Amino acid sequence: MSLEHAILVSLLEQPASGYELARRFDRSIGRFWTATHQQIYRVLKQMADDDRITGVQVGQESLPDKKVWSVTPAGRAALLDWLHAPVRPEAVRHELAVKIRGAAFDDAAGRAALLAEVERYRADHESVLAGYLAGERRDFADPAAPDARAALQHVVLRGGIAYERMVLAWLDDVLATLRALDPDPERPAP
């Protein structure tokens, strides 16, 4: 279960409640590990049972109470054990690539629909990239020598930026390929 380790890293960077973690997974951490709040709450419960984290109930003004979790020494030790284990090759799961190859067995109308879908998909990635760039300007504008944590966070963010730029360039290639396949006389040159 690597979600556990992603949570340990996030909690070491900053203690948080399940809800806050879920939002981090929707934003910064989500760039390299996705998880829903249901998964997070379940894993947090297990981790508490295994004594990797401890929670403190915190009251808030005009908001429900929350439980803020911190990493225990045992949790930190578990993270270090995992850090020292070999990195496993990443499991790729590119649904869009499967669909593109599958489009060879569809008709022109189906490929036109896929083209529209790719355009939507491209817009999503463009906004993700914009979010990363905004985050970079916000958190890493200072050119002074950063500490280890900031330097490592920044290099991971640069990875996310490079990934999104690569995806956008590739999607342009995909769009051009799809358009060349079924030239559309109704819409000559958009």
Added chain:
Amino acid sequence: MSLEHAILVSLLEQPASGYELARRFDRSIGRFWTATHQQIYRVLKQMADDDRITGVQVGQESLPDKKVWSVTPAGRAALLDWLHAPVRPEAVRHELAVKIRGAAFDDAAGRAALLAEVERYRADHESVLAGYLAGERRDFADPAAPDARAALQHVVLRGGIAYERMVLAWLDDVLATLRALDPDPERPAP
């Protein structure tokens, strides 16, 4: 279950046995969808039960018999349904990125170990890229206008190539970042 759809695409491109599919998933298809042979045999059985594929027993000289699977009309229809559904955002799972951020909570020795691990990881990706480039030279050398299937296979392969190149460049960035963090006087400049 999208493994089912990846298998349908692969079998439409060329009928195959479970074993052959597993090897394709280790090579060309594995660039956008990973699966082990156990997963593949299991899903093939389900797909046969659902009448998406039919198998023919084929005897071989000095090799065990194999069962070659082909897509039925129902299977093709199921694939088209799936093709016309919206693409879901890809689920990212970058263990290495988690470890890099986690390295902030490790000591210099731990980060040195991570650095060696990243170098190994980089070598793996370099050989994957070399494999893709060899495949491209082998299968797409002909500059003549390709048919839809070849054009779509090629654009997906270009995606794999772009991905690997991006990863290699990022890993160089990671290595430089790690080296800057803990300058090693024992090994000044490799």
Added chain:
DNA sequence: GCTTGCTATGCAACAAAGTGCATAGCAGGA
């Protein structure tokens, strides 16, 4: 007063994926 939306936590059921193990014949080398 009602609806929508946000914070905040969680269970239950189900679907999918991963890990470990087992079998079996043949080829080729030590």
Added chain:
DNA sequence: TCCTGCTATGCACTTTGTTGCATAGCAAGC
């Protein structure tokens, strides 16, 4: 002759991930 490695298929068990649902208080707008 034994060991290794390849083709070929598959089961059983465990871990993860997804989906749907449920609760509850507060704030803001209509």
